[in-house]
Amino acid sequence: MSNQDQFIDEGYIKYNINWINEVLPIAVPNQLMHWRDKMHELKQIGHYADINIGYGNISVKTTKGFLISGTQTGDVYPIQPEHFTLVTDYDIEANSVTCKGEIKASSESMTHAAVYEADEAINAIIHIHNQKLWEKLMDNVPTTKKEVPYGTPEMANEIFRLFKETAVQQEKIIVMAGHDEGIISFGKDLEEAGEILLNFLAKFN
Numbered sequence: 001m002s003n004q005d006q007f008i009d010e011g012y013i014k015y016n017i018n019w020i021n022e023v024l025p026i027a028v029p030n031q032l033m034h035w036r037d038k039m040h041e042l043k044q045i046g047h048y049a050d051i052n053i054g055y056g057n058i059s060v061k062t063t064k065g066f067l068i069s070g071t072q073t074g075d076v077y078p079i080q081p082e083h084f085t086l087v088t089d090y091d092i093e094a095n096s097v098t099c100k101g102e103i104k105a106s107s108e109s110m111t112h113a114a115v116y117e118a119d120e121a122i123n124a125i126i127h128i129h130n131q132k133l134w135e136k137l138m139d140n141v142p143t144t145k146k147e148v149p150y151g152t153p154e155m156a157n158e159i160f161r162l163f164k165e166t167a168v169q170q171e172k173i174i175v176m177a178g179h180d181e182g183i184i185s186f187g188k189d190l191e192e193a194g195e196i197l198l199n200f201l202a203k204f205n
């Protein structure tokens, strides 16, 4: 069963999703659920009750694509394997993503795809929302331009620019100036991506 449609995510831009609605073809690593729930407990991945929109997501690279928490799962706790979807293909120019699973990938998947594409050594990405940290870190760590919104082809290209022009490969953290509260960390594994955030949270939050 395939479902090709468009929808607006986080209020920014339409993107194309080719959703293959079937049971995940691979197992979800326990570490992925562990780190997602840890971030949820710390309210870095969650749900804005007033506007009924989830925020934050987490992904890990596999041999078949990357597994990412699905759209509108921010309020789920504890997370279950069926709340993840496998992004098997994407096209930045066309702003399209193909995913396989019982839940859709959000347009934010495109930004994860760009980070993985920018450096093969990256195997895990965590995207959180944190107003305080976002303000503290903006322009003190690699920061995307304010006029570039999240989940767009422009953001993917901004990510590539940071990998060319900044020390993002060493710092492993990105502030998205054009995405309120939006921060990304990454690493060779989930531990590395997670610890980077925990260290900043301990310092500034």
Ligand SMILES: [Zn+2]
Pocket (backbone or CB within 6 Å): 055, 056, 108, 127, 128, 129, 150, 179, 182
């Ligand atoms: Zn976000």
